[in-house]
Amino acid sequence: AAEGADLLKATQLKARKKRLRFQRSKIHDWGLVALEPIEAEDFVIEYVGELIRPRISDIRERQYEKMGIGSSYLFRLDDGYVVDATKRGGIARFINHSCEPNCYTKVISVEGQKKIFIYAKRHISAGEELTYNYKFPLEEKKIPCHCGSRRCRGSLN
Numbered sequence: 001a002a003e004g005a006d007l008l009k010a011t012q013l014k015a016r017k018k019r020l021r022f023q024r025s026k027i028h029d030w031g032l033v034a035l036e037p038i039e040a041e042d043f044v045i046e047y048v049g050e051l052i053r054p055r056i057s058d059i060r061e062r063q064y065e066k067m068g069i070g071s072s073y074l075f076r077l078d079d080g081y082v083v084d085a086t087k088r089g090g091i092a093r094f095i096n097h098s099c100e101p102n103c104y105t106k107v108i109s110v111e112g113q114k115k116i117f118i119y120a121k122r123h124i125s126a127g128e129e130l131t132y133n134y135k136f137p138l139e140e141k142k143i144p145c146h147c148g149s150r151r152c153r154g155s156l157n
């Protein structure tokens, strides 16, 4: 808990709002682009959504599949909890996956409330699309990856 609070304070200190914009992506549909340079390890944005329990997320996942909107505004946490950005989400839900990402995610629990923060893995120039590794579990049905990086694994899952 202490570690979470310190990390949250450090994040808030470094969290001078980064100017970001969602726009058409070369990777997939819409993506999130940095409008200003971002330094390595800088806090970029929080993945905001509703924190839902595993059972609820299964029900919603089936709902979204039925509505044909895919389940991927869902950010799965290690303990099975899910942050669902489908209905009430921040623009972080537009960040695409890359096999050589320029950001990484960190889950911090503060007073029992889990928050997902996205940090820069390296210096990001203005105009670059933000990406992180989705770390999707391996599945039979592959989603081809269009990240375009040299060491692309070819699929998201």
Ligand SMILES: Nc1ncnc2c1ncn2[C@@H]1O[C@H](CN(CC[C@H](N)C(=O)O)CC2CN(CCC(c3ccccc3)c3ccccc3)C2)[C@@H](O)[C@H]1O
Binding pocket: 025, 027, 028, 029, 030, 031, 068, 069, 070, 071, 072, 073, 086, 093, 094, 095, 096, 097, 098, 143, 144, 145, 146, 147, 156
């Ligand atoms: N490297 C990559 N290579 C190939 N594909 C990649 C890569 N990275 C991400 N993706 C794709 O992006 C997905 C993740 N995505 C990241 C952002 C995305 N680019 C986007 O433009 O939304 C968020 C999800 C995309 N979905 C959109 C639903 C939308 C909808 C559905 C049907 C018809 C119209 C609209 C919807 C709208 C309103 C409410 C609910 C759903 C959610 C991955 O699951 C994968 O399909």
